[in-house]
Amino acid sequence: MGITKTALYTEHENELAMYAKAFAHPARIAIVQHLLRVNACINSDLVQEIGLAQATISQHLKELKEVGIIKGTINGTSMNYCIDKEKWLEVKNQFNHLFNELKNSSEESCC
Numbered sequence: 501m502g503i504t505k506t507a508l509y510t511e512h513e514n515e516l517a518m519y520a521k522a523f524a525h526p527a528r529i530a531i532v533q534h535l536l537r538v539n540a541c542i543n544s545d546l547v548q549e550i551g552l553a554q555a556t557i558s559q560h561l562k563e564l565k566e567v568g569i570i571k572g573t574i575n576g577t578s579m580n581y582c583i584d585k586e587k588w589l590e591v592k593n594q595f596n597h598l599f600n601e602l603k604n605s606s607e608e609s610c611c
Contacts (some may be wrong), residue, residue, distance in 0.1 A: 508519040516598060523578045527552060528560050535570060542575070543596070545600050 506514050508576060523529060534549050535565060541549075546557045561581060564570045568587040572579045 516594055535583050540580055542578045542580055595604055
């Protein structure tokens with residue numbers, strides 16, 4: 501989606517697409533699942549858990565942090581990451597709203 505084309509869509513559609521893009525890599529899904537399981541971790545734990553290089557993990561963390569799904573705090577020489585619970589619920593609600601737009605009908609009216 502080109503930068504000039506985003507103006508064709510609502511703020512909500514652009515925001516939802518941004519979240520979807522953040523989830524669009526299996527490593528990011530694995531990172532989010534790990535953070536959900538442990539509720540916090542340090543970056544080096546993710547390297548061992550996910551099995552990717554530190555630089556690769558850092559890039560994926562950056563993508564997730566930019567959209568606000570995770571947050572990080574400095575702890576000495578390490579960064580601790582966790583799910584931003586408020587943002588997580590917001591993202592969940594937005595996707596639920598999208599998925600709930602399908603009309604429940606017993607009639608087949610499609611293809």
